[in-house]
Structures are given as C-alpha cells and as structure tokens.
C-alpha cells in the first residue's frame with residue numbers, strides 16, 4: 001500500500017460508520033466470474049471479451065480478466081476458462097420440445113449415432129435395462145440414416161438380434177417404419193386391414209412381410225403404449241439436459257400436430273417444481289378443425305400474452321392457426337381466408353404474437369395479403385409475428401415481411417431434405433434455400449432452429465455447420481462457403497441467439513452476453529470462430545449456465561454440477 005495512513009483512516013471511517021467488510025457481507029462482489037476466455041458476446045458489434053461476472057442470475061460486467069477479477073470476493077466462484085470460447089446460450093426458434101420431451105425417457109435415441117452399428121448397440125443396451133416384452137422404440141429423422149457410416153436402414157434380422165425378447169419399432173420421419181415379428185404380433189398386425197388407411201405392409205419376392213410398413217404411417221405411432229406421466233416428467237428433465245449438453249438454454253415451441261392440453265402437463269410440472277433447465281416460450285395451435293376461433297377465445301381468456309415467468313411463458317398462437325390454412329396448396333377458399341383474417345385480427349387486438357407455418361413462396365401471397373390488411377388496422381411490428389419455414393422465400397416476400405416488421409424462423413430443412421429438392425427442383429433452387437443473406441440484408445430478423453425431433457435433429461451445432469458448409473445430411477454440397485447465401489460464422493451464431501430471442505420477445509433479456517442480461521451461456525469444447533467448418537458439428541458444451549446456475553457440466557468443469565453429483569450419489 002502506497003499510503004498506509006490513508007488506508008488506516010479508511011478502515012477507521014468504515015468502522016465508525018458501522019460497516020464491516022466481511023466475506024459474508026460483500027455486497028458488490030460477483031457470485032461467479034469467468035476469466036481468461038474468448039467470450040463471443042453477440043452484442044451489436046459482435047465484440048469478444050475475456051471475462052464476465054454474474055450476480056443474482058444476471059451479467060454485471062464484461063471486460064478484461066484483470067478488471068473482472070476485481071469483482072471477485074472471498075465467496076465468489078471463480079471459473080478459469082483457459083482460453084475456451086463462450087457463446088450466449090443458444091435458443092431454438094422452432095422446436096417441438098414439449099412433444100419430444102414427453103417420450104425422451106422411454107425411446108431409444110439414434111440422434112448423434114455415427115453408424116448403424118452404434119444405433120443397434122443403443123437398442124441392445126436399452127434391452128438390457130428393461131424387462132422382456134417392454135417396447136423399444138426408435139423414432140428418428142430420415143436424415144439420421146444418411147449420417148450413418150453404412151448409409152442404410154436396419155434389417156429386421158438386425159433388430160431381432162439386438163433385442164430378441166422385446167418388441168422393437170423403428171420409425172424414420174413420417175414415411176417408413178420397421179417392426180420385429182414380436183412387435184407385429186403384439187400389435188396384432190397381420191394384414192393391410194390392421195394398419196392405418198394409406199399405410200402398406202411391404203412384402204419380399206416370396207410374399208412374406210419384411211417388417212416394413214411404409215407410406216402414410218403418421219397414426220401408426222398412436223398404437224404404441226404411451227409413456228406414463230412420471231416417465232413424461234423424467235423425459236422432460238432428461239431431454240432438456242440433453243439440450244443443455246449441446247449449448248441450448250432456450251426453445252420456442254410452436255405446438256404442432258397431436259399436441260393437446262394434456263401433453264403440456266409434464267412440462268408444467270417440471271416448471272412448477274423449478275426444475276426447468278431450458279427456457280420455454282410456447283404457443284398454442286388451433287386444435288379442432290372449424291372451432292379454432294372459439295378454442296382460442298376460451299383458452300386465452302385467462303392467459304394473456306407473455307403470461308408466465310423467466311423460465312416459461314406463453315408466446316401467442318401458431319404455428320397452425322386453422323386447419324384449413326395449414327399446408328395450403330394453391331389458394332385457400334375465400335371463406336377460409338376470411339376466418340383466418342378474423343382470428344389474426346383478433347390476435348393483433350389482444351397483443352398476441354403469431355407464428356405461421358408456411359411451406360412455399362409460390363402461394364405465400366395470400367398469407368402476406370391478410371397480414372398486410374391486419375397491419376393497416378393494428379400495427380403488427382411490435383407483436384413479433386413470424387413466418388416459419390418458407391425455405392424458398394423470394395426477395396419480394398422478404399421485402400413485404402420487412403415492411404410489416406415480421407420475422408423469419410429458419411430451420412435446417414435443407415440439411416434433412418436437400419437431396420430430395422435437388423432431384424425435384426434442381427441445383428440452383430436448392431442453392432438458394434434458405435436465402436438467409438438476402439433476408440439479413442433486407443433487414444428481416446432471421447432466427448435459427450431445427451423443427452426437431454421427428455423431422456430433424458435438435459443439435460444446434462449440426463445446424464450451424466450446415467449454415468456454413470451448405471452440405472445436406474448425406475454430404476451433398478448444396479452451396480459452398482463462398483456462396484452469396486452463406487452467412488458468416490458471427491451471423492449464423494446471431495441467428496441462433498439474438499434472432500431466436502427476438503422470436504421469444506426476450507431479446508432485451510437474453511440472446512447476448514451484455515451487462516443487465518440473464519447469464520445464459522455455454523462454454524464450448526471447440527473454438528467456434530476458428531475450428532475447421534467440418535468440425536463445428538461435433539462441438540459440445542462443457543459448461544452450460546441458465547441464469548448463472550450450472551445446469552450441465554462436463555470434463556474440466558464436471559465438479560461444478562453439484563445437483564447432478566448429489567442425484568447420482570444417492571441413486
């Protein structure tokens with residue numbers, strides 16, 4: 001100390017004033033500091049910082065390690081990042097997470113398996129944990145098989161060998177399923193009369209069934225036993241932890257097919273018990289064809305926009321507003337458009353966000369025309385309306401969306417289905433899809449996500465890599481790294497953080513690592529900014545925090561996950 005007398009006087013003054021600087025009462029110190037890292041803040045300038053301090057769940061400082069260290073008191077948790085890269089917790093703009101979570105503890109997950117052998121091994125291991133006769137169910141995107149080394153589907157004999165004493169059911173996307181003989185007899189499936197209309201039992205050259213049921217199999221899944229409520233609760237916790245492992249801290253859930261009020265109860269229970277580790281913004285779909293408007297008015301009378309808290313909130317209506325305007329081919333009838341207008345006008349009057357599933361630019365004019373009409377009466381820009389999918393959006397449609405203040409939720413549909421588009425529409429059409437750079441330059445808010453988990457993986461790193469290398473799941477190069485529609489690494493990350501936070505109407509609270517925002521972040525296993533593009537997809541989180549709380553930790557940080565350690569210790 002340069003001036004010992006001044007120091008002594010200061011201590012004396014503090015003592016006189018009755019202030020005591022003790023470890024327990026260090027009011028301005030941080031709860032946690034992260035030092036010596038490469039923190040990608042995703043602020044307006046995409047700045048990088050070395051260190052960050054957290055108090056009471058929020059970020060109180062970012063800066064150099066030397067400066068942030070000064071905020072550490074005796075009881076502060078100090079985390080040495082050792083040069084690792086930190087990103088804001090990622091937010092999926094369109095994940096059917098409630099539905100995925102329900103079955104996660106009772107299904108065998110093939111996502112992330114790099115070979116069919118590994119997929120079969122996961123079935124074999126699951127079989128050892130359950131009783132003979134218990135179902136083993138795999139439902140996975142078709143693209144999963146394309147990422148297998150073997151590039152093929154399983155045979156029935158392989159499934160039987162993996163689990164001889166259990167009925168096994170494997171479904172790819174919504175068009176192909178294979179069952180073992182035990183599964184078929186358990187469900188009493190003997191002929192085409194026993195499967196849903198439109199589905200077909202496949203037979204080999206000699207006329208014997210192969211175990212495959214193909215074509216329209218959507219409702220075949222409903223024949224399988226449903227998880228119990230406890231299994232759904234466990235599944236929700238496990239699925240969200242799996243998302244935390246991949247650096248996700250939030251999802252925007254657009255409801256979807258077969259999601260009824262009872263399907264939300266496991267999620268709500270985990271929320272009530274304060275066990276959510278993913279922030280959920282969920283919207284409500286029209287459920288009964290023809291009575292959607294009445295349902296909305298009834299359900300939402302007691303559920304205003306934004307209702308909930310920082311972990312779970314109601315985020316408006318969609319992605320299916322009415323059945324009649326869902327997946328429209330050509331032009332919907334005048335009456336259907338009128339009904340749709342009535343609902344979204346009512347939504348605007350009530351300050352509700354709307355997210356709308358739309359597949360093709362060719363006929364999106366009818367949707368935008370209705371929204372423009374509403375906008376003349378009630379400005380929709382403050383309401384954060386979004387169009388979901390629309391992979392072939394034209395510059396004209398994007399201009400109209402920009403004029404309305406409407407955002408765009410982009411998913412990796414071309415990673416999953418690009419090869420099909422290539423065959424049907426050609427290389428140039430596929431190269432443009434989705435035109436994220438055109439959208440960004442026009443000024444449309446672009447967000448990123450997956451549409452998981454039936455048609456897509458939930459892994460954000462798979463999607464980030466696809467944004468940057470433009471390769472489909474099978475490896476087909478749809479567009480190269482220099483393509484005009486290929487975003488920069490910084491922008492792709494921005495789509496997955498600030499872009500999706502905008503969709504959740506929470507970009508003022510999360511989506512970037514800035515002072516005052518929630519401390520949602522992930523410490524990555526690889527440096528996203530410099531690692532070769534083809535390695536981005538295998539990145540994982542080593543430490544994920546939600547509101548400053550460690551929700552997932554591995555490797556050098558494993559000891560930080562106290563709760564997990566306790567849970568495992570007591571099992």
Ligand SMILES: [Zn+2]
Pocket residue numbers: 319357358388389
């Ligand atoms: Zn959709």
